Amino acid sequence: MTAVEFTDVNKWYDNGLHALRDINLSVNTGETVVICGPSGSGKSTLIRTVNALEPIDTGQIAIAGTPVQMMDRRSLRRRVGMVFQSFNLFTHFKVLDNLTLAAEHVAGLDQAAAEARAMQLLDRVGLADQAQKYPGQLSGGQQQRVAIARTLMLDPDVLLFDEPTSALDPEMIAEVLSLMEDLAREGRTMLCVTHEMGFARNVADQIVFMAHGSVIEKAPPAAFFDNPQTMLAQAFLSKII
């Protein structure tokens, strides 16, 4: 089953920048895809088109066969969750309320059901004891785990991660990566933009290497890391590893 399918996708920003160029890519259900590439290559733009945070100009993106453009925003975003580099927790809500908000407003759960589910997920990310705190009282790693739990509240079919560990102090990266690894092993469909090459090598099913708004290489991790086919990928890998 194809979970996400890009067909000839192009996007231009308002200033005329051709940010995505003829993207063709398909992600199977249960697959974890790591997207890497130099800064400014269009990685964020690419995954933000999947939940329509960025509109595309031509081509088509389909979630389980249905074009994104044809879904209403609310159901699209119930099916596609996103985790951001800077966590973006709602700072004026307690951790628990950060989780229940969308469940109540978007999924229509009642408060009790939403809180029960939230506590279950907080427990799962190891933060049940932090439920009554405000995000500002947690460490970066804890905040990112809360953000992941918040995304899981709507039980999305596809998870998007945009550099989820780039804003973290080094000692907190592992806790987030291992949570992501658990999710991947559980069989979730994930698109991750990350520079964590260890994670990419061990967890990803597919590596997508981007440069200048184009997908330059698509390969399983072993092939990509041991035997990059293009000069661009070689140059990128020599810098990052």
Next chain:
Amino acid sequence: MSKAIHWCGTVVPPRAAPRRDATVWTRLRNALFRTPMQGAITLVLALLLAGFAPGLVEWALIDAVWLPSDPAACTEPGAGACWAVVSEKYRVMLFGAFPYSEHWRALLAMLLIVAGFVYSAFPRHWRARLAAIWLGLLALVLWLMLGGFGLRPLSTSDWGGLPLTLILFAGTVTFGMPLSLFLALGRESQLPAFRWICIGMIELFRGLPLLVVLFLASLLIPLFLGDGMTIDKFVRALVGMVLFFGAYASEIIRGGLQALPRGQYESARALGLTYWPMMITVILPQALRIVVPALVNDIIRAFKNTSFVAVIGLFDFLGATKAALEDPLWVRYSLEAYLFLIAVYFAFCWTMSRYASWVERRLDISKRRGE
């Protein structure tokens, strides 16, 4: 072979900070005589104070005439401040032409409004419900001030003095806050026509002095309404005040909306929230919180601005005082009457500005605690 570890390092145990003792005396010395120059300024000011204070005290307290037995007492040689003017005229100054027998109603209305502001001062009461509470409160105030339903009917032209000032103030904020929210959101709207209308209103009323806005309101509104229909002066003044306040406050709110990190909008949208739930639950509470100190300052300014309506012929506290002093017997003692007026205005404004700095500190503290 592993290297033997023979030294695990010494953790220095924490010690209490040295005490920064400051006796009252050293603190005073630091405040007044830190440098020779500063000391000299302190001395000069102290001398000036010593020169003026006794005369002032003698005029304002010792030789003052307190009771309005007869204005003649104030003209006797050696008489100081004639506070008698206040004890004679305070009813007129405070209530204007409001019928004497109904003063209790105006007093009650004032107390209601003050209670409303005290209630609104607590951050834990800042909920959407507050708007409803104010509407209810103003309805009650209107009943007290206009009568009907068992009370003697009065009209807004009977209103005057401090109640008028306070009603104008409360009305300005109660209607001005929703207007400012509306304008701030409208200014960022995706619908061009709506956006331009909002921008136009904001720029127009921010671009004019309040006095001009008040004259416009009192001259133009009847023109729009056409012949036959009249709309009373008080409402016209209120409309002017609301538009002026709304335009300024909307720009403050817009500042809060822009100060909020884009990530808050993005994660709300990524979670499937549509515009209104996102605005109401995520964006506005945070944006408004950022701008509370600025909004409180604008609210204080709205209170001060009420005194402008005296110019378009309303007898607010200032207007009523002016009118009270037209009495030829007492007109000579305007100074004392205005000092009383100043004291009342100052009490209100000073309380509010103390509150403003308290609330700013409080929000700062809870922000630092990460709430």
